[in-house]
Amino acid sequence: xxxxxxxxxxxxxxxxxxxxxxxxxxxxxxxxxxxxxxxxxxxxxxxxxxxxxxxxxxxxxxxxxxxxxxxxxxxxxxxxxxxxxxxxxxxxxxxxxxxxxxxxxxxxxxxxxxxxxxxxxxxxxxxxxxxxxxxxxxxxxxxxxxxxxxxxxxxxxxxxxxxxxxxxxxxxxxxxxxxxxxxxxxxxxxxxxxxxxxxxxxxxxxxxxxxxxxxxxxxxxxxxxxxxxxxxxxxxxxxxxxxxxxxxxxxxxxxxxxxxxxxxxxxxxxxxxxxxxxxxxxxxxxxxxxxxxxxxxxxxxxxxxxxxxxxxxxxxxxxxxxxxxxxxxxxxxxxxxxxxxxxxxxxxxxxxxxxxxxxxxxxxxxxxxxxxxxxxxxxxxxxxxxxxxxxxxxxxxxxxxxxxxxxxxxxxxxxxxxxxxxxxxxxxxxxxxxxxxxxxxxxxxxxx
Amino acid sequence: xxxxxxxxxxxxxxxxxxxxxxxxxxxxxxxxxxxxxxxxxxxxxxxxxxxxxxxxxxxxxxxxxxxxxxxxxxxxxxxxxxxxxxxxxxxxxxxxxxxxxxxxxxxxxxxxxxxxxxxxxxxxxxxxxxxxxxxxxxxxxxxxxxxxxxxxxxxxxxxxxxxxxxxxxxxxxxxxxxxxxxxxxxxxxxxxxxxxxxxxxxxxxxxxxxxxxxxxxxxxxxxxxxxxxxxxxxxxxxxxxxxxxxxxxxxxxxxxxxxxxxxxxxxxxxxxxxxxxxxxxxxxxxxxxxxxxxxxxxxxxxxxx
Numbered sequence: 205x206x207x208x209x210x211x212x213x214x215x216x217x218x219x220x221x222x223x224x225x226x227x228x229x230x231x232x233x234x235x236x237x238x239x240x241x242x243x244x245x246x247x248x249x250x251x252x253x254x255x256x257x258x259x260x261x262x263x264x265x266x267x268x269x270x271x272x273x274x275x276x277x278x279x280x281x282x283x284x285x286x287x288x289x290x291x292x293x294x295x296x297x298x299x300x301x302x303x304x305x306x307x308x309x310x311x312x313x314x315x316x317x318x319x320x321x322x323x324x325x326x327x328x329x330x331x332x333x334x335x336x337x338x339x340x341x342x343x344x345x346x347x348x349x350x351x352x353x354x355x356x357x358x359x360x361x362x363x364x365x366x367x368x369x370x371x372x373x374x375x376x377x378x379x380x381x382x383x384x385x386x387x388x389x390x391x392x393x394x395x396x397x398x399x400x401x402x403x404x405x406x407x408x409x410x411x412x413x414x415x416x417x418x419x420x421x422x423x424x425x426x427x428x429x430x431x432x433x434x435x436x437x438x439x440x441x442x443x444x445x446x447x448x449x450x451x452x453x454x455x456x457x458x459x460x461x462x463x464x465x466x467x468x469x470x471x472x473x474x475x476x477x478x479x480x481x482x483x484x485x486x487x488x489x490x491x492x493x494x495x496x497x498x499x500x501x502x503x504x505x506x507x508x509x510x511x512x513x514x515x516x517x518x519x520x521x522x523x524x525x526x527x528x529x530x531x532x533x534x535x536x537x538x539x540x541x542x543x544x545x546x547x548x549x550x551x552x553x554x555x556x557x558x559x560x561x562x563x564x565x566x567x568x569x570x571x572x573x574x575x576x577x578x579x580x581x582x583x584x585x586x587x588x589x590x591x592x593x594x595x596x597x598x599x600x601x602x603x604x605x606x607x608x609x610x611x612x613x614x615x616x617x618x619x620x621x622x623x624x625x626x627x628x629x630x631x632x633x634x635x636x637x638x639x640x641x642x643x644x645x646x647x648x649x650x651x652x
Numbered sequence: 653x654x655x656x657x658x659x660x661x662x663x664x665x666x667x668x669x670x671x672x673x674x675x676x677x678x679x680x681x682x683x684x685x686x687x688x689x690x691x692x693x694x695x696x697x698x699x700x701x702x703x704x705x706x707x708x709x710x711x712x713x714x715x716x717x718x719x720x721x722x723x724x725x726x727x728x729x730x731x732x733x734x735x736x737x738x739x740x741x742x743x744x745x746x747x748x749x750x751x752x753x754x755x756x757x758x759x760x761x762x763x764x765x766x767x768x769x770x771x772x773x774x775x776x777x778x779x780x781x782x783x784x785x786x787x788x789x790x791x792x793x794x795x796x797x798x799x800x801x802x803x804x805x806x807x808x809x810x811x812x813x814x815x816x817x818x819x820x821x822x823x824x825x826x827x828x829x830x831x832x833x834x835x836x837x838x839x840x841x842x843x844x845x846x847x848x849x850x851x852x853x854x855x856x857x858x859x860x861x862x863x864x865x866x867x868x869x870x871x872x873x874x875x876x877x878x879x880x881x882x883x884x885x886x887x888x889x890x891x892x893x894x895x896x897x898x899x900x901x902x903x904x905x906x907x908x909x910x911x912x913x914x915x916x917x918x919x920x921x922x923x924x925x926x927x928x929x930x931x932x933x934x935x936x937x938x939x940x941x942x943x944x945x946x947x948x949x950x951x952x953x954x955x956x957x
Contacts, residue, residue, distance in 0.1 A: 460775070469736070535840075586799070589794045590843055593842065598835065
């Protein structure tokens, strides 16, 4: 393939990438996920600490995660997430949550799993609330459920007695949950099931004040080994098992960092950040055109290509759930504007310099851009190293800054090699050679 | 276009004296005034209230008192240009801080969504600080490693001297103006380390290239030419990086300003230290090598004729 065909091909590749990126990214406000500090809501870092001397087992931490997920689902907030951070910390994000106070209280308390004789509840309001809880699938987006009034029911035992809970199948191959209990639990359980079995009475399972399930007792169970069957799906069974497992965790859940962002502030910040970014971009474009003339105009297209690809990648990552734009992220983006302009400047300067040294426009463009790209990549790698160090080791929102910076640098390398360089080389042979003054240069071919 | 040539190597004494003075002032400022660390490092709460343009600082202090904010007297109250309030307290309990912020809104008669509260619990700050220090150390070691492999150790060591110079002066500046150091500041600083090195690497690249077939000129002269050759590029790239960041400082909200402030100070210093500190130091050191000593004598003899 001759060089010219290769250059044209590079431009075609870039054009396709830009088209793909724009298709991914537009409209921006729907395609790029906004972080909590922009959308408003509550973001909490919780740490699980062992209550006794023994360190937390991996299993215990998994159970803490299960509890947190259950609690977060109980808030009925869409897009709520629970993420493991490091050995024993969790990042809980509740976008748009209204009552941060209540959310914090619920998240921070130890899990409370209770077993209640449903027939013993007399308060009609509570009975109504229980049936509402049981009808609502609290794992999915749900209404903000009110919790049961603690004084209105009397648990006969709590979650501490459960030693294991897992999903099994019953004799008809339907999903079921089997539980085992310790001796104390078995005694109480035997007594209660013996009492309830004749009437097929229901045992209500309550987690953190929310009724989760109410199986009927079929027969007295004296060993504690219990199977809960019903018409639930495997997913439902898995959730019920998780709820049952979550009782009696020997941990304390501590709130280490809490960021509650009002929606007004977040939106104001976003508007300010975007204004700053756009004005910055405009001023940089203006500077490039004034200083580099025609070459500056090439850099406009480099910047636009850069911006389109950047937004495309952010939108794509948003779709995968791997990205949410935060304020530090915006700072990272604004910084990469300068980075993108920088790689153009390096190529322009080197190109002009080689022309001054007496090379033809054509060879100056080729060798100048090649040298400049070598320098740019070295410099980009160095910045990438710092960004990666922040991303991997730092804690908290600054990681968003590092992430956008890393994405920006990578895209910068693509744009400068595929777009800026090829455009300069292609134009050098034709347009620049004909009207060098327009590109802020003198002479050229006469030096050859 | 006319080329302006600046004699960096000839004026290296002044450049070094200038840098040394800044470093001394910075160290003094750090020792005397110290740094003000944000709540992320030491625990506490920051409450931000929006829509408070017509509330005075005195009224805010009263409101904090009335709302029962713990240690309201000692709270640091700051009003932004947009009229928002940023209030820092020592409250380390997220629950309590959230409640207090709602109470303040109640006292001032503002709607719910106008408060933002960040609370950092006790002990967490140590984690954040350690993580930041690890990130800093890893990043510096990795950068030195890269430059050493890609270039040579004399370049990486002088580059690191320039970096230390930048970091010290930025921190000194923070101490001097009493600006708060947050994790955002640290991230911005780390990036500037990268940026400063970026500039330095560009100069070194050129020095190495020009140094390959060096005849009849001393290493210092060649280095000076190299600096001048990349000067337009250095100034322009610093400008194009500074322009957006200055816009961020001018138009951004408090989080963005936090980044922008450190970036503006650091970028400026980084650009200066590449041509004013790293390159002259490297040239001086390099010239002590025997072959360049010989070249220097030749060049001097040539000039004397």
